[in-house]
Amino acid sequence: MKRTYSAWLLWLVPLASLLSVATLPVAGQSGGTTKGEWRAYGGDLANTRYSPLDQINATNFKNLEVAWRFKTDNLGPRPEFQLEGTPLMANGVVYATAGTRRAVVALDAGTGELLWTHSEREGVRATNAPRQLSGRGLAYWTDGREERILYVTPGYRLIALDARSGTPVAGFGANGVVDLKLDNDQEIDLLTGDVGLHATPLVGKDVVVIGAAHRPGGVPRGKSNVKGFIRGFDVRTGKRLWIFHTIPSIGEFGNETWEKDSWKYTGNTGAWGQLAMDEELGLVYLPIELATGDYYGGTRPGSNLFSETLVAVDMKTGERKWHYQFVHHGIWDFDMAAPPILADITVNGRAIKAIAQPTKQAWLYVFDRTNGQPVWPIVERPVPKGDVPGEWYSPTQPFVTKPPAFDRQGVSIDDLIDFTPELRAEAVTLVSKYKLGPLFTPAVVSKVEGPLATLHMPLAGGGSNWPGGSYDPETHFFYIFSQTAPGTLGLVPAPEGNDAGWVSGIARANQPAGGRGAAAGGRGGAAAPAAAAEGGGGGLTVQGLPFIKPPYGRLTAIDLNKGDIAWQVAHGETPDNIRNNPALKGLTIPRTGQRGLAGTLVTKTLVIAGEPQTTTTPQGRGAMLRAYDKATGNEMGAVFMPAQQSGSPMTYMLNGKQYIIVAIGGGTFPSEYVAFKLAD
């Protein structure tokens, strides 16, 4: 294995003696998983993705064997290739969503044996759904007697199932179903209304909270869309308890940030990633996405609260307690994809109940979660103003001063590849038709003669995306994977009959406007654009190579007590097309990492993450599940998987054995869950 190369990376060896006396926060709050189970998507309601298990450790990780595999092909009318789920484990049963119809399966945690399956046939409503396929998982609830599984269908209905039998809970909604397109303070067409959800419900204190998601918004169908309101429901009855208007109605706080009555028709502004909950504070944390139009906001002048805003609301009433807007009037699709993480930290001797929000823009925003005050200063700084007709530009944006960004931001000539002078020269020529600039450089109107688009980094897919990070409540380290990839921001006139004004696109000779053009993927799950799938970075290539320098994927550890990066390593073997590129022959290229999305798991001693791409490994074509010493970032072992990680890993203990489950698949490999354990 190649060593990561020091020019890219920071290495800090933490003081183990300090760490060992760190106190553990309350279990269930942000203390990671308990009893060796994994009862929520993020391990717990704090989204730590942390488990204190340590049977699998640095010395034996490489000996992991496949415990069982669960193929998902037959859970829908055709095989799926995009399994993003993290299973849950409670009382010896693994629960997961899978398959093109988003079936729920209950599996014996020891053997993978299918115990029951449930799916809904939603017909046209599902065919029209903006968020299709298997989704990210489900929620588990118990009052100690009854156990329920809750999930949202592709057609946007909330289903409650008896966890033991898989049968719908008769007393919940209408025979186990709450139609989420109803009772939403707006009219939504049941069949065609653009709203759905890939994320899981979040349940705490008998309240189940549901987000909202829409079609990707580079080329909206118009300026009007369904609004992504957030609601809380009674987990026993399905009764709606509250709703939070992410686009405030007239008379509500923030309504004035929507000029020219744009709040009336503008939609989106949902919460399509995972939510977080602090049961003690009684707060739910909503990472809100941007409003309709990912790259053009001329139809919604103003700063657009609560677009790209972290909002804390009361979990019993939905009342707003505090909020913080990360991007004013967003036009970069820097919506909040990653789960917010609750972390109890100590900064300069002061204990802080914090919340840390990883972002596509590669900043980790850290607040006191009781009141929304930044833990370290976040300052408003001027940003470049664009000249797109009709656009409304915010003169400033908030800049995080600490911790440092975990990935590169902005594009300059220095960012271009320089493996050889020839490659650098080609890259310089390539970018000459684009506008370059620092973070928050806005989109341009695309012109054939140039600029074709703004090159910006991170791209709309991040940085980090929906898998988010992990947090270790014992060491107060935060871990996250991010990709280093530029995107193109070009605008073309909206097609005939579309009142969105300008939409994402690249001008081409003889090419009419419209289409999705340069809008690099980012939400849905279409996060890995074609070039990434081919192995390199960037959407533009130089002799088949990404035009920016590696690493293309990295794992960062941040000491949250200090707000410093503790270590950073490239994650993912160098893609085949780079390793084998003739232009690089004779050069020693350190491990470049891989672009994509990669969720992490942190245990007692390890950070575990799979590769987001397949390469030619010593075991054949496949991807490695890698384990790093969580204190140093040193790789301690790797296990072969027949396909890339597509969903974030989780772990649990059953009958004295630790298991790790990871969702894999993609390309031509149909999705499956693979469970690993040590040999008996």
Add this chain to the structure above:
Amino acid sequence: MNKPNSAWLLRLVPLACLLAWVAIPAIGQSGAPKGEWRSYGNDIGNTRYSPVDQITASNFKNLEVAWRFKTDNLGPRPEFNLEGTPLMANGVVYATAGTRRAVVALDAATGELLWVHSEREGPRGANAPRQLSGRGLAYWTDGREERILYVTPGYSLIALDAKSGAPVRGFGVNGAVDLKLDDDQEIDLVTGEVGLHATPIVAKDVVVVGAAHRPGGVPRGKTNVKGFVRGFDVRTGKRLWIFHTIPMIGEFGNDTWEKDSWKYTGNAGVWGQLGIDEDLGLVYLPVELPTGDFYGGNRPGAGLFGETLVAVDLRTGERKWHYQFIHHGIWDYDMANPPILLDITVNGRAIKAIAQPTKQSFLYVFDRTNGQPVWPIVERPVPKGDVPGEWYSPTQPFPTKPPAYDRQGVSIDDLIDFTPELRAEAVKLVSKYKIGPMYTPPVMSKVDGPIAALVLPSAGGGSNWAGGSYDPETHRLYVYSQTNVSSMGLVPAPPNNDFGLVSGNAATAAARAAGAGRGAGAGRGAGPGRGPGAAAPAGPGGPPPAVVPSPATAAAIAEGGGGGGTTVQGLPLIKPPWGRITAFDMDKGEIAWQIAHGETPDNVRNHPALKGLAIPRTGQPGIVGTLVTKTLLIAGESRVTTTPQGRGAMLRAYDKATGNEVGAVFMPAQQSGSPMTYMLNGKQYIIVAIGGGTFPSEYMAFKLAE
């Protein structure tokens, strides 16, 4: 591809103009309704016939995979022994699968899993004599309600709502009838040795359930559970009747059990499929042999209804007629094959017939209304053995027509003769065995010979549980059979076993024979069937078969060799073909054609001793079910070989009139369960169960490209 060797094969071209006039029997009797497949044998006459004809000789080779259903996660570990034939009704495919014998409902067009049901039976399941996924299930509807019925490994009859998979509350106790209860004998609920791989069979609201046991080469003693057969009300699960396959005192046939041996002797169940004639109101029970596959000294007498075909009243279980195929059986020639109901015309006379294929490769044909043989079956003297304590029947019944469909008995002429050297080695090898004609009995195994009697067909057949197919339009019956020998030797039973003599081989250590518990008994249990053929699908590198064939044959088969048992330079002892398909004209009682089925195994094709010789396709031993459609006879290979598409097995289609192969489709593993077909939304599908060796089991569905 090798052309079948004409010396082995008979070919008759039927007169198509005659066939076109043949009337098709009533639906439900034989033939499938609406292109569906509603019972294991398609109909309760076990024809395995479907009149659909979208897939034909001209396009069979273009078949594509419609969907695959992997069964790994239907139990605590993957299964490698999927013997099921799925059903299809109203657009839903139903099947059993997985090590826990789960029931799955699949969308027939896409293979999408609609529901799954399985029972956790704990030690009762772990002790069960018939484990794993079984052969399938039964479907019942009254036009309103639809039910699925199956028997668990632990021998409970379960009724499920076909739409939801939920147990039917009003059936038995919350959907389950404990088959170990109310059986006219005491059976330990956890350890009692009785179970079933076969499916229930349902007609006129009566569900009939058979019984099966551990393989019987090395019984645990002379006493065992009796395999009684029962009928239940399909709506309530209430027992309607029981048929005592071992008659009690005062019942007909009790006198065929000398020295009160009926009291303790068990087995004599029905472990294969049953047949039903709804119009006649008769159920046909192919009863297996009693306790002890190769030694019957504990059960002197003819032993009715051991190895007997019995017709009983569907409503009452009352015996209407019976015919015993083997008196006092000691060859494990029990009736594995489903009896087939067929309406034929013999010498101008219309006969409602029943045809029973057998391990011994005789096709016994009767008038199913009264049990009279259609063609004479005559009692002939058979060799008497000299095993201490054994009771020998002086005669056995021999069908005079149709001819046996596979070779019977072993003589020097049967030994391989590819080269004079191989023949000489074979002759030397068999000199330590007793050989002889059909019904040559087992011998006491001696180190210096005879080690055993070499018996052909083996205890696995001939043909086995997969049975045959029948075309009601052309009156042709088709059956696959293997040509394979068993070595039948006896050794003293281990201490504390009152059975006397059990299957074993003195030459391979008495300890093994006595201790292994199964020895030469060949297998039922979890194995693909019984007998040495059962082991064949394991192939090279595969796990050992769950049931150990006779020591002499195990090695050769596990090595992936062609047929036979005892080997000569790794080659089977006897001449090919080792697997064949036979077509009978059932109006004439004659063989219409016969061909080798299955590509020549790799270890034969590549054998140095055969270099330069042109060996015609040898066929493959195993257990192979067939499907007959409007124009085709379809059957998969029982073994993997190196094919042009890589390591795998072919699903082959033959012109049903001539036996000419008209197409073949690659499968990644061998056929392990019999194929079925159905029509859905204008497309014909073929499903076949595959797997074995290192390949976990799955159902594969084929259809033509859009």
